[in-house]
Amino acid sequence: MAGRGAAAGHEKLELNLCPHPFSTAVLVRGVVPIPNFADTTFTDPARIRNFCIIAHIDHGKSTLADRMLQLTGVVEERQMRAQYLDRMDIERERGITIKAQNVRLPWTVKSESGDEDYVLHLIDTPGHVDFTYEVSRALEACEGAVLLVDAAQGIEAQTLANLYLAMENDLTIIPVLNKIDLPAADPERYAAELAHIVGCEPEDVLRVSGKTGVGVTELLDEVIRSVPAPVGDPNAPARAMIFDSVYDTYRGVVTYVRVVDGKVVPREKILMMSTGTTHELLEVGIVSPEPKPTKGLGVGEVGYLITGVKDVRQSKVGDTVTTARHGAEQALTGYREPQPMVYSGLYPLDGSDYPVLREALEKLQLNDAALTFEPETSVALGFGFRCGFLGLLHMEITRERLEREFNLDLISTAPNVVYRVEMEDGSEHVVTNPSDWPEGKTRHIYEPIVKTTVIAPSEFIGAIMELCQSRRGELGGMDYLSETRVELRYTLPMAEIIFDFFDALKSRTRGYASLDYEEAGEQEADLVKVDILLQGEAVDAFSAIVHKDAAYAYGNRMAIKLKELIPRQQFEVPVQAAVGSKIIARENIRAIRKDVLAKCYGGDISRKRKLLEKQKEGKKRMKTIGRVDVPQEAFVAALSTDAVGDKPKGK
């Protein structure tokens, strides 16, 4: 059957956890390129197979990719580390893939007529719903997809979402059950389930264990057998599709492409077709699994280009690269641009960190085209930025990276979705921030909605329906995947789903339900802006846009929370929640005069002074809202996730 791939020739590979292969490459010492492999560019397309692995979160894509790296010999046993292709610290700590990665693998199929050498390009894709756009890019660069399903869990919501994406892209699907080594694995049952949705026989479902390596050789053989070879015209003007671009501190932007027609070679002038900009190609190469410069890339090949450009926005994902002279006339069809779905304000706890935050966001944006930000000011929080994210996990990860990589202490306001407001006077406003909510009479308010798929054991149907209804959901349909598992489809307002929905769903289904959703336009909604007032003054950081029926609950919750968090002042402070000029909730913080000298009778004046100094220091850290001093911790605590019910749905 299959033989081994070329043996790797790395002398020493440092286990450097860097965002992408390039940073590693600079630090790797003594890497000897794999003989006769790096140079095999301009491979005959008939000998190339481009495929990806798609699966629900945690079903084992990265682990299976690890085994493939080992089996094909591109990474040696002693150099192996888990989740080899997940190069960001955060990815490895959380055990999730955020950036798609690609790697070139040699594979030899042994047959009676002799050995046949092939080149496989594997694209490891992220599984979380926030990063679906990465999956869709990866799919564009492939002809086949390995659809991986955990043999102890069966099909989950993102299994279906990814399968549909792959089918839309006309990819050949190879259904595979993973983790068959687990005692709880039930391959018979789930092979039938998988065969049913893919439309094949249960015997056609391959069974592997990414952990032990069982069945992986057969899987690679199957990829060669069933995934079609790429087709393209080698003599036509070059056309390569950008499916990812990352920023590297040392090399500038590294653009990952799949060549469709013609070829790209170093030192050539290339044209980015959507922007019309030209750049000189400084380096062309492949990733296997570290970057290796080559003489060029031909039809069907996947690799990287370096032009010295410093900003990923100049090398847009979905764009077509061609040669500046005698280039192609017609661009390839691109991807849809990632659109921010969730907005939140990010403020430095220490106001003097504002320039650092700006620089940090600019740096992150170099590598994350989906991140948007613009300056905003808040009476309560000072100077900061309104940032747009793909979802809550994206937001959480961005914030964590900012705090970790740039040493910043940040406070973020409650996230919100984007609303469209039509006023009586005919004007229209797009609201990404509650404080931008227009004054005056509104005619129509629109909120974004999502199509949601929930998969769970059928005993939980009632609980799921109840939850969805309480979140203003509309049932779209229900199907049984097997006798005991059911798929429910709901249309829900995005604002209801992105915050704590997943947690609520998990707790009502004892963790058995899985969820996926996709944007589905907008709907008219009865929304109001709730302001929180301290002594009659609105605190912008606490304002929120909520459904009319939820306004009272939000106002009440925040008022109670703030009453607990804000220290008593020398006068009574009313905490109110208001919709327009109507007060809907009220709490009082009773007056107190704190005498710090109370315990210090008689004696030493220097001790008294010290206490007063300490009190003064403490006061400096307070923000003054009107006459009310609010400690920063109160903002942090009031905006913390449980205060507004916006727990993210990561893993």
Ligand SMILES: Nc1nc2c(ncn2[C@@H]2O[C@H](COP(=O)(O)OP(=O)(O)OP(=O)(O)O)[C@@H](O)[C@H]2O)c(=O)[nH]1
């Ligand atoms: N027993 C067993 N465990 C496995 C197998 N494959 C993966 N796992 C475990 O399943 C968990 C998830 O594996 P990953 O490879 O990180 O999953 P993933 O699908 O890449 O996850 P994302 O990158 O977040 O989408 C890890 O704890 C793995 O050790 C397997 O074949 N057998």
